[in-house]
Amino acid sequence: MLEESKYIHKIAGVGILTALVVVLQFINNNFAIGVLSFNLAIFPIALGAIMYGPIVGLALGLVDGGMVLMATGTEFFMAYNPIATILLCLMKTGLAGLASGFIMMPFRKKNEFLGTILASCAVPIINTGLFILGTFFIFGGAFGQSISGEYFVFILTGLIGVNFFIEFGVNSALSPALYQVYKIVSKRMAN
Numbered sequence: 748m749l750e751e752s753k754y755i756h757k758i759a760g761v762g763i764l765t766a767l768v769v770v771l772q773f774i775n776n777n778f779a780i781g782v783l784s785f786n787l788a789i790f791p792i793a794l795g796a797i798m799y800g801p802i803v804g805l806a807l808g809l810v811d812g813g814m815v816l817m818a819t820g821t822e823f824f825m826a827y828n829p830i831a832t833i834l835l836c837l838m839k840t841g842l843a844g845l846a847s848g849f850i851m852m853p854f855r856k857k858n859e860f861l862g863t864i865l866a867s868c869a870v871p872i873i874n875t876g877l878f879i880l881g882t883f884f885i886f887g888g889a890f891g892q893s894i895s896g897e898y899f900v901f902i903l904t905g906l907i908g909v910n911f912f913i914e915f916g917v918n919s920a921l922s923p924a925l926y927q928v929y930k931i932v933s934k935r936m937a938n
Contacts, residue, residue: 750822752854752922753889754829754863755915756933757799758903760798760799760806760929761795761796761799761803761806762815762898764791764803764811765793765806765807765810767788767791767919768788768791768792768810768811768814769788769814770887771787771788771791771809772786772788772811772814772815772818774787774816775787775818781826783867783913785860785910785914785917786811786815786874786910786914787914787917788811788813788814788920789840789843789870789871789914789918790867790870790876790917790921790925791796791805791807791843792811792840792843792847792870793844793847793866793870793918793922794816794921794922794925794929795807795844795866796844796847796848796851796866796870796924796928797847797848797851797863797867797922797926797927798849798929799848800848800852801844801845801846801847801848801849801852802845802848803844803848804844804845804846804847804848805841805842805844805845805848806839806845807844808837808839808840808843808844809837809839809844810841811840811844812836812837812838812839812840812841813837815836815840816833816837817830821836823834826887827840827886828885831881831885831886835877835878835881835882838877838881838900839873839874839877839878840870840874842870842873842877843869843870843871843873843874843877844870845868846869847866847869847870847873849871850865851863851866852867854866860923861930863922863923863926863927864919864923865924866922867913867918867919867923868918868919869922870918870922871911871915871918871919872915873916874912874914875890875907875911875914878907893929894908907934
């Protein structure tokens with residue numbers, strides 16, 4: 748009975764986190780601050796990976812990537828290389844969630860707080876890093892043909908850099924804090 752209850756709680760928790768990813772990414776897709784758009788849906792990816800492991804982190808990341816594909820702003824990438832665009836959008840957050848869960852695993856019993864910090868920080872680092880690498884290697888030629896090199900550098904350092912620091916700050920603060928809330932609530936429900 749106890750195992751069944753834990754399974755039901757896990758299903759409910761993953762469902763709530765999935766809904767949170769969808770809602771936050773929908774907001775992100777439709778509302779931007781100037782030219783900046785922040786992926787605030789990465790904190791539920793990290794939280795799911797921390798709470799339930801790498802496979803849940805991967806799944807939540809894939810949901811986020813799917814929502815990103817529906818965003819405005821991907822038209823340029825889709826027109827240039829649709830398959831690479833789909834793979835990049837899905838894999839950058841999917842792999843970030845997967846890695847976050849694996850980072851948390853060795854810390855679960857020894858130093859859970861440090862594990863939550865490291866796992867939370869990994870998601871925006873991997874997500875942004877894969878986006879930059881993918882954009883450069885897959886779409887670099889397209890950018891070179893359509894925009895000047897200075898503008899491309901501005902996009903990488905200015906827009907993506909600012910975006911990264913905001914996502915990193917939000918994620919590294921929210922995910923560990925919400926995980927602590929989850930632990931407290933779980934402990935009270937168990938009693």
